[in-house]
Amino acid sequence: MRRETLAAERLRSIADILRLPNGGRLQRAADLLDEHAPFDADFDPAALVDAILG
Numbered sequence: 123m124r125r126e127t128l129a130a131e132r133l134r135s136i137a138d139i140l141r142l143p144n145g146g147r148l149q150r151a152a153d154l155l156d157e158h159a160p161f162d163a164d165f166d167p168a169a170l171v172d173a174i175l176g
Contacts, residue, residue, distance in 0.1 A: 126167065129174040130155040 133152040142148055151170065154163045 125171050125175060126155045129171040132174050 130152040133148050133155070137146060137148040137152070151163075151165065155167055155171065
């Protein structure tokens with residue numbers, strides 16, 4: 123499994139636990155991480171993955 127996919131799954135779990143609305147910022151970030159080349163991300167995908175997975 124790609125690190126980005128694992129990080130995306132964790133973000134979705136966090137959003138579910140916090141009962142955040144669908145389509146919110148965390149879920150959008152997770153969707154972008156699942157893309158192979160998220161060029162339109164307004165954040166650094168590699169830094170987010172590192173922050174989530176260590």
